[in-house]
Amino acid sequence: MIERYKKYLEFIDKSLSKMFKSQAPFIKCKKGCAYCCKEGEYPISELEYVYLMLYYNELEENIKDQINEKISKLVRNSRTKMYECPFLINNTCMVYPARAIICRTFGLISYDSNNKKRIPFCVNIGLNYSDVFDYNEHKVIKNANDGTEPLAFNVNRTFLRGNKFEKEFNLFFGEDKPLIEWLKEEFK
Numbered sequence: 001m002i003e004r005y006k007k008y009l010e011f012i013d014k015s016l017s018k019m020f021k022s023q024a025p026f027i028k029c030k031k032g033c034a035y036c037c038k039e040g041e042y043p044i045s046e047l048e049y050v051y052l053m054l055y056y057n058e059l060e061e062n063i064k065d066q067i068n069e070k071i072s073k074l075v076r077n078s079r080t081k082m083y084e085c086p087f088l089i090n091n092t093c094m095v096y097p098a099r100a101i102i103c104r105t106f107g108l109i110s111y112d113s114n115n116k117k118r119i120p121f122c123v124n125i126g127l128n129y130s131d132v133f134d135y136n137e138h139k140v141i142k143n144a145n146d147g148t149e150p151l152a153f154n155v156n157r158t159f160l161r162g163n164k165f166e167k168e169f170n171l172f173f174g175e176d177k178p179l180i181e182w183l184k185e186e187f188k
Contacts, residue, residue, distance in 0.1 A: 001171065005051055008169040012104065012160060019108055019153050025143065026150045028127045029107045034091040035122050036106045039082045044100040045161055046174025049182045055098030056087070063094055071187050074180055083180065100179075105155040109140065117152045 020027060044052070056064065070086035087095045093103070107128050112118045119140060120128045129150055134141045142149045161173045 001047070002051060002054065004169050004171055005047055008165060008171060011169075012101070016104055016108075016155070019151075019155070023108060023150060025148070026129045026132060027107055028122075028130070032091050033127070034088055034093070035125065035127065036103075036120070037085040037088045037093065039084060041082060042085055042100065042179035043102060043157065043176055044179055044182070045157075045176045046182075047171065048100040048173070049179070052087075052095055052098045052100065053186070055095050059094060063089065067094060068187070071183050075184050075187050080180065085179070086183070101157050101160050105157075105160070108155055109150055109152040110155045111152055112156060113158055118156075 020029075056067065059067070066089050067086055070084075074080060074083055074086055085093070087093055093099060107120050107122070109120070109129065110118050117140070119133065123129050123133050129140055132140050132143050132150055140150050157176075161176075166172060
């Protein structure tokens with residue numbers, strides 16, 4: 001199953017790369033920003049979690065120790081709903097190649113389950129799409145310089161992990177829940 005999941009990720013990453021490239025004038029993501037990793041729920045499927053933990057198991061012990069310390073604090077504070085991702089060390093994702101779909105797609109304007117455009121929250125601190133965001137109307141507008149309008153993509157988790165992809169890649173994503181819930185089960 002893991003080999004099939006890797007092929008799925010290659011396919012998804014190739015598609016996402018094209019999407020991010022088409023939105024390059026509006027995207028301000030760069031290594032070390034990590035704003036999107038500072039506070040979230042990080043919903044992931046069972047398959048994503050298993051893959052992530054396989055990668056985690058291969059990390060150097062000193063990195064795992066730092067992650068484990070963060071996980072212990074999270075698990076002890078069981079009422080925490082929004083939290084910094086425990087795999088973020090010095091503003092760098094330690095499991096980047098194995099990151100979940102939610103992490104791979106963050107930064108793009110996407111459609112939610114009601115087909116409404118969803119703008120990444122980093123727009124509020126002057127990052128992605130901030131140059132073409134009307135803060136009074138709370139919507140994206142055309143680029144004043146060249147008249148281009150940012151695109152929205154169907155990159156929500158429900159679609160990207162739906163039946164179509166499960167059948168095509170012969171996968172089963174399994175249960176979906178916040179990262180902290182998976183970690184609580186494993187790091188009791």
